[in-house]
Amino acid sequence: MQVSNAPPADAARHADMVVVGGGIIGLSIAWRAARHGRSVIVVDPAPGSGASHAAAGMLAPVSEVAYTEEPLLRLGLASLSRWPAFAAELSAESGVDVDHRGEGTLDVAFGADDLAALSEVADFLEKLSLPVQRLTGRECRRAEPMLAPSVRGGILVAGDAWVDPRRVTAALLAALARRGVPVFADRVTGLLSADGPVRGVRCASGAAIGAGLVVLAAGAWSGSLPGLPPEVLPPVRPVKGQIMRLRGAPGFLGRCVRGVVHGSRAYLVPRGDGEIVLGATQEEMGFDTRVTAGALWELLRDARELVPGITELEVVDLAAGLRPGTPDNLPVIGPSGVDGLVLATGHHRGGVLLCPLTAELVAGDPDPGLVPLAALCSPLRFTEAHR
Amino acid sequence: MQVSNAPPADAARHADMVVVGGGIIGLSIAWRAARHGRSVIVVDPAPGSGASHAAAGMLAPVSEVAYTEEPLLRLGLASLSRWPAFAAELSAESGVDVDHRGEGTLDVAFGADDLAALSEVADFLEKLSLPVQRLTGRECRRAEPMLAPSVRGGILVAGDAWVDPRRVTAALLAALARRGVPVFADRVTGLLSADGPVRGVRCASGAAIGAGLVVLAAGAWSGSLPGLPPEVLPPVRPVKGQIMRLRGAPGFLGRCVRGVVHGSRAYLVPRGDGEIVLGATQEEMGFDTRVTAGALWELLRDARELVPGITELEVVDLAAGLRPGTPDNLPVIGPSGVDGLVLATGHHRGGVLLCPLTAELVAGDPDPGLVPLAALCSPLRFTEAHR
Numbered sequence: 001m002q003v004s005n006a007p008p009a010d011a012a013r014h015a016d017m018v019v020v021g022g023g024i025i026g027l028s029i030a031w032r033a034a035r036h037g038r039s040v041i042v043v044d045p046a047p048g049s050g051a052s053h054a055a056a057g058m059l060a061p062v063s064e065v066a067y068t069e070e071p072l073l074r075l076g077l078a079s080l081s082r083w084p085a086f087a088a089e090l091s092a093e094s095g096v097d098v099d100h101r102g103e104g105t106l107d108v109a110f111g112a113d114d115l116a117a118l119s120e121v122a123d124f125l126e127k128l129s130l131p132v133q134r135l136t137g138r139e140c141r142r143a144e145p146m147l148a149p150s151v152r153g154g155i156l157v158a159g160d161a162w163v164d165p166r167r168v169t170a171a172l173l174a175a176l177a178r179r180g181v182p183v184f185a186d187r188v189t190g191l192l193s194a195d196g197p198v199r200g201v202r203c204a205s206g207a208a209i210g211a212g213l214v215v216l217a218a219g220a221w222s223g224s225l226p227g228l229p230p231e232v233l234p235p236v237r238p239v240k241g242q243i244m245r246l247r248g249a250p251g252f253l254g255r256c257v258r259g260v261v262h263g264s265r266a267y268l269v270p271r272g273d274g275e276i277v278l279g280a281t282q283e284e285m286g287f288d289t290r291v292t293a294g295a296l297w298e299l300l301r302d303a304r305e306l307v308p309g310i311t312e313l314e315v316v317d318l319a320a321g322l323r324p325g326t327p328d329n330l331p332v333i334g335p336s337g338v339d340g341l342v343l344a345t346g347h348h349r350g351g352v353l354l355c356p357l358t359a360e361l362v363a364g365d366p367d368p369g370l371v372p373l374a375a376l377c378s379p380l381r382f383t384e385a386h387r
Numbered sequence: 388m389q390v391s392n393a394p395p396a397d398a399a400r401h402a403d404m405v406v407v408g409g410g411i412i413g414l415s416i417a418w419r420a421a422r423h424g425r426s427v428i429v430v431d432p433a434p435g436s437g438a439s440h441a442a443a444g445m446l447a448p449v450s451e452v453a454y455t456e457e458p459l460l461r462l463g464l465a466s467l468s469r470w471p472a473f474a475a476e477l478s479a480e481s482g483v484d485v486d487h488r489g490e491g492t493l494d495v496a497f498g499a500d501d502l503a504a505l506s507e508v509a510d511f512l513e514k515l516s517l518p519v520q521r522l523t524g525r526e527c528r529r530a531e532p533m534l535a536p537s538v539r540g541g542i543l544v545a546g547d548a549w550v551d552p553r554r555v556t557a558a559l560l561a562a563l564a565r566r567g568v569p570v571f572a573d574r575v576t577g578l579l580s581a582d583g584p585v586r587g588v589r590c591a592s593g594a595a596i597g598a599g600l601v602v603l604a605a606g607a608w609s610g611s612l613p614g615l616p617p618e619v620l621p622p623v624r625p626v627k628g629q630i631m632r633l634r635g636a637p638g639f640l641g642r643c644v645r646g647v648v649h650g651s652r653a654y655l656v657p658r659g660d661g662e663i664v665l666g667a668t669q670e671e672m673g674f675d676t677r678v679t680a681g682a683l684w685e686l687l688r689d690a691r692e693l694v695p696g697i698t699e700l701e702v703v704d705l706a707a708g709l710r711p712g713t714p715d716n717l718p719v720i721g722p723s724g725v726d727g728l729v730l731a732t733g734h735h736r737g738g739v740l741l742c743p744l745t746a747e748l749v750a751g752d753p754d755p756g757l758v759p760l761a762a763l764c765s766p767l768r769f770t771e772a773h774r
Contacts, residue, residue, distance in 0.1 A: 296702060
């Protein structure tokens, strides 16, 4: 990993932009800014180790949101359409294949109630002219032979895609290294400002980094940066997610498989090398990143009902991460209300999906058509509510 | 770990005894031989990493055997009685606390059938004058408050004890290092002999080690040592076991808890530091040491029914090991029928329990009362059957 532990040399102690947080959001912003010719510095105690490390990487705006959450769906669709170019450019520049795949999601149901709910999702997608296909149980199993025989039916959302988030952060770190963007393994402990605009950051090592713009992209930790007035701090909370990675043979599954099992949404995401990711819990546990027995049990119980054959697969990794949740489930992107400070956090379950869009909004030349979407994400919606 | 990778120096290329296998059995034999003043060399590609690494460490001769297997029970009881002195001497000599505990096993039942089966075990123990106490469900929960409310009753086997097998192998390696016994990280590829008695071993590194006695204690791999006639090779097969280690608080459980859940025997073993070991699967999978999704699911499902609160605990380790099983479930200990070669393998689920007894039988001054037990373990029972 291209991370420097050295405190910044004097020459590097100023940049156009300092990004606080080296997760998938912060790194995407830094990469976009660098490509637009700006000097950038990223600061993170452990780059690439946050929520994206424990993410499955589904780019599934439809399947991932309650279909009543139309603003979030529109954000997701806007970012999904940017992913093919983002992935291609990132892979070309970094030399890292991010395993971007687009075979869609098969969302299945076991009972009549679940089937009816899926049918409503399909109605909704058809209303939006999004591609969706209704499948019988037999058609589901023809599409994915490893599916449980008890599957009653499902819908195939052809537009859904997915990537390997660990490869994406590795690719972003490699691309930044090639562009000479420093990524400091340090922790930001405060902001530089003299009772006015933000002018940079101070680090745990003692280093101070001046910047024309500070981007706070520290995920679930974004709400606790010292030195900001409470109404400016984004109201993010950690939402714990635990995943399990299994070693399958390539072709074990052809696409993402999802379903409601025991009342919770379970999914299996296949990688190009045959790895299967089981996800993911949603737990309100504060800043707790322990992998727990109960979460593994639920992941295995649910995934086993969807695809019984996973029991034969080797367990290669367990991971827990903290997603930054917000009160309205929408991210917090844009000017903070304090001069020189921009926020880019609160992506909850959508950080991987939304990183191209977020980078575009924060780091240069956003498509003018994004203005209404950007307004939905404005941090000021909370600032005003707070006052 | 006190392991040398260097090929043996010329001076060390001969010993009174070479032990093939650095698991809990081989190391115990080497330690006993060294204490009796013999020069010893141990050879193992990865000492301490075998079946004992994935063992829970129950010293539970009664609970661990079908109570009809009286010979195995007698072996287990003989070894159990040796454990307190073995643990005390080993800890004193090595400076490593092996977490030897003796609070007994609580064996519980959920249904009337299981309760009746436990009652028969209790009858059997009483017939042998072994201490056993019959408990109601309420008494079980008073003894272990974390037990599931649905427990109907149980028996408390007060004589059962347990140790941490990883600490035992670490202690044995430390004790051997203090006594100057070399433990070579090498693989034995054949025996030195000139169409007659065994005179030593040949290693993958090319080193040859001469010895008056070769002890084959290579666990599940003991049956595949090249250069021996088939009737001399012990008929051991690998029986896979998978365990999970959780981080609990000290006092979460006060003793070993066992029960039949979904037709399989599940147990939880508490360590002094609060760690809880869940065990263990029994799988006939050949030389397969993958940790699998299905095994974790079964371990969690069963342990959760016995002690629901384990779901809150952190998962700290997953491990799989291969026990050396034999056709009659008894170990294979004693002269092989080939001069200069002694076998010490086939301990199946009892390697930790039986290591003091095995070391005594193989490496010096066995109690004369052990003669009938030793006869039960003789390798010649298979040699004769083979012929």
